[in-house]
Amino acid sequence: MSKYFSSICLLFSMFLTQAQETPTTTSPKEVVKEKPKAEAKKTAEVAKKDSIPAKTDRYGLRVGVDLYKLTRGFYDSDYKGVEFTGDFRLTKNYYLAAELGFEDKTTDDARLNSTATGTYIKAGFDYNMYENWLDMENILSVGLRGGFSTFSQQLNTYKIYNPDPYWGEIPPLTSGQKYSGLSATWIEVALGLKAEVFNNLFVGFGVQLKTLVTNKKPSGFDNLYIPGFNRTYNGNFGVGFNYTVSYFIPIYKKKVLPEIVKKAPKK
Amino acid sequence: MKKIISLFLLLAFGFSGCEKDDICDANTPTTPRLVLTFYFADQPTVLKPVTSLKVYGEGQDATKGIIFNETAITDELKYTTNASKILIPLDPSKDSVTYHFISNFSTTNPALQNDDILKFTYTRENVYVSRACGFKTIYKLNTSVERLGGENINTYWMKNINVITPNIESENETHVEVFF
Numbered sequence: 001m002s003k004y005f006s007s008i009c010l011l012f013s014m015f016l017t018q019a020q021e022t023p024t025t026t027s028p029k030e031v032v033k034e035k036p037k038a039e040a041k042k043t044a045e046v047a048k049k050d051s052i053p054a055k056t057d058r059y060g061l062r063v064g065v066d067l068y069k070l071t072r073g074f075y076d077s078d079y080k081g082v083e084f085t086g087d088f089r090l091t092k093n094y095y096l097a098a099e100l101g102f103e104d105k106t107t108d109d110a111r112l113n114s115t116a117t118g119t120y121i122k123a124g125f126d127y128n129m130y131e132n133w134l135d136m137e138n139i140l141s142v143g144l145r146g147g148f149s150t151f152s153q154q155l156n157t158y159k160i161y162n163p164d165p166y167w168g169e170i171p172p173l174t175s176g177q178k179y180s181g182l183s184a185t186w187i188e189v190a191l192g193l194k195a196e197v198f199n200n201l202f203v204g205f206g207v208q209l210k211t212l213v214t215n216k217k218p219s220g221f222d223n224l225y226i227p228g229f230n231r232t233y234n235g236n237f238g239v240g241f242n243y244t245v246s247y248f249i250p251i252y253k254k255k256v257l258p259e260i261v262k263k264a265p266k267k
Numbered sequence: 268m269k270k271i272i273s274l275f276l277l278l279a280f281g282f283s284g285c286e287k288d289d290i291c292d293a294n295t296p297t298t299p300r301l302v303l304t305f306y307f308a309d310q311p312t313v314l315k316p317v318t319s320l321k322v323y324g325e326g327q328d329a330t331k332g333i334i335f336n337e338t339a340i341t342d343e344l345k346y347t348t349n350a351s352k353i354l355i356p357l358d359p360s361k362d363s364v365t366y367h368f369i370s371n372f373s374t375t376n377p378a379l380q381n382d383d384i385l386k387f388t389y390t391r392e393n394v395y396v397s398r399a400c401g402f403k404t405i406y407k408l409n410t411s412v413e414r415l416g417g418e419n420i421n422t423y424w425m426k427n428i429n430v431i432t433p434n435i436e437s438e439n440e441t442h443v444e445v446f447f
Contacts, residue, residue: 109289111401160359160393161297161400166324166333167358173393173402221395 055256064246078106095126103227111159118151120228139194152180179218210238289399300354304441314351321372325365359404381424384416406435
């Protein structure tokens, strides 16, 4: 028995110590718990300010080229064209945007074949609707542009529409008549998407819906294609599309100020 | 993001795909025909319907002619008219046309028919209409209509021919008045 007594005592002592420990630890814990909570809050705030670098928005100029127009010349012998795009970030979401281009397009319709050649400029703004995570700079934009084009047209061949071909069908006639000094202005709503694929290098798509404001037509002919505006329809409606590659040139940075500052003006 | 990209691509190609959709509307005024109206010779303001008039162009198939009645079953009905107004096409590739106007045309009784041959001379101008229709030809008719065939003047069934609208720009007006 005596042999076991010590061991039983030891066993009991273990229970005792355990029994003692639990209450002793619980009561100080509650006291301790409250203090670190407050401290933790503070440290968290400190951590926010210090450990994560302040978010900055980069501002600068993005210049690019429309690859669709540029490459179309390789496979479409009726087309030569280039468009340069540029935008400059004004505020967090607003960008000044412009496009400058040249087009030489031969339109081959069923009864007419004509070539339009000219340059155009479009200027306006883009609004970025996309809420970026962290320091991403992707853009999903909706924008407005005013467009202006000066161009010339050449009527290559044409057909006479004769509903009663009793005397036979007439072959297409060659004209070669050139109409120069033409111009057009239009407004377009531009939807765009630009994704940063490498550092500062963006690829993007854009679709534009256009409406003609002025259209100086040649006497005795029509503007079948307006550089920058594209094909004309019976009304004033037009559509456009581009596929751009652009490079962003950062000029300056602006800190994105955390919310604490927003609270401050309340005082 | 990829969904948006593919949507944009689809939109863009969708738009480029539907380019050639223009068809010249039949109601669009294009190359006009010559409008002849027939009147009584003794009552120049009263319209007079022709009797079985057949018209065919010089150098064209004489057994056929200008189709006046598209749906007719026999050639005789198809190529003859009893109207007081007829429309005949001019040749947009030449500066004149010669037509045979056969009054009382009948294959059963050819003795009754009377053929007057008229040559219309004109100048042409090609005018832009639209992308779908291309151009049309408008004409300026020479006010004197030449009679061919060397007929005796007394055998003419057309007593008098009067060019009242030399500018042939639409089919809504009479260009030539014929009295018989």
